[in-house]
Amino acid sequence: MYAIVTGGSRGLGYHLAKELKKRGYDIILIAKDEKRLKKTAKSLDAKYYALDLAKNYKEMKEIIKKYSPHVVVNNAGFGIYGKLKNQDWERIREMLNVNVYAVTYITKIALENMEEGYILNIASVAACGKQKNLSVYAATKAYVAHLSKCIMKEQKDIHISYLLLGPTRTDFFKNANMPTGYLEKLMMDPDKVARYTINKMFKGKRKIVPGWIYKFYCLMK
Numbered sequence: 293m294y295a296i297v298t299g300g301s302r303g304l305g306y307h308l309a310k311e312l313k314k315r316g317y318d319i320i321l322i323a324k325d326e327k328r329l330k331k332t333a334k335s336l337d338a339k340y341y342a343l344d345l346a347k348n349y350k351e352m353k354e355i356i357k358k359y360s361p362h363v364v365v366n367n368a369g370f371g372i373y374g375k376l377k378n379q380d381w382e383r384i385r386e387m388l389n390v391n392v393y394a395v396t397y398i399t400k401i402a403l404e405n406m407e408e409g410y411i412l413n414i415a416s417v418a419a420c421g422k423q424k425n426l427s428v429y430a431a432t433k434a435y436v437a438h439l440s441k442c443i444m445k446e447q448k449d450i451h452i453s454y455l456l457l458g459p460t461r462t463d464f465f466k467n468a469n470m471p472t473g474y475l476e477k478l479m480m481d482p483d484k485v486a487r488y489t490i491n492k493m494f495k496g497k498r499k500i501v502p503g504w505i506y507k508f509y510c511l512m513k
């Protein structure tokens with residue numbers, strides 16, 4: 293059985309793919325940087341497709357049709373730190389494409405083509421409050437959480453989960469040009485987060501929030 297993980301070349305996505313592999317899945321990784329992707333795919337004995345999901349997310353249709361996955365993880369994503377007025381518009385558009393359009397498209401295509409299985413959408417605790425300097429990113433993740441909650445009601449045989457993730461030690465902050473400061477003390481390990489998330493998903497949990505601080509913070513989401 294196949295599991296597709298977008299953004300599986302590094303960070304959380306890599307660890308989620310590793311957890312799925314441990315459970316016997318054949319892994320298919322999607323990411324942008326082919327060199328890194330190839331290296332990670334080799335370490336997981338996985339198939340891979342280098343796609344820029346800001347532009348080429350529709351190519352996911354053929355991949356999903358070809359493999360009929362049992363698990364699809366929408367993990368690829370990034371943030372932009374700073375006041376909205378200072379952010380670069382093209383970069384914002386890219387982020388909306390990856391975090392919103394690609395996630396929506398892949399989810400729709402997966403629902404059309406899967407008979408049963410799991411879809412896991414990676415949101416963020418940023419969706420749970422007013423995030424100064426992360427406005428558009430937080431809004432994209434609120435969208436992912438809300439989309440996931442709504443489509444749950446439409447499904448019977450496909451289990452939808454979403455992850456409200458707190459600060460986790462990956463390249464996310466460097467890519468977002470975001471200072472970590474006090475967050476350093478709160479950072480979670482991506483391997484532990486991934487194990488927790490995949491366990492919860494297979495136990496049928498729909499809203500997954502690692503860490504009690506974040507469970508409290510995201511009570512209403």
Ligand SMILES: NC(=O)c1ccc[n+]([C@@H]2O[C@H](COP(=O)([O-])OP(=O)(O)OC[C@H]3O[C@@H](n4cnc5c(N)ncnc54)[C@H](OP(=O)(O)O)[C@@H]3O)[C@@H](O)[C@H]2O)c1
Pocket residue numbers: 298299300301302303304305322323324325326328343344345346347367368369370371390414415416417457458459460461462463464465467
């Ligand atoms: N780390 C945190 O504290 C945190 C907290 C809340 C939510 N999240 C969410 O967790 C998810 C994983 O992020 P991470 O923390 O693991 O960050 P990361 O280490 O920077 O990994 C991001 C992954 O997304 C892929 N990606 C980014 N843009 C892409 C594009 N245009 N096309 C295809 N793939 C693309 C990257 O591929 P390349 O390697 O090819 O660039 C990489 O595999 C994201 O959705 C993020 O928003 C992270």
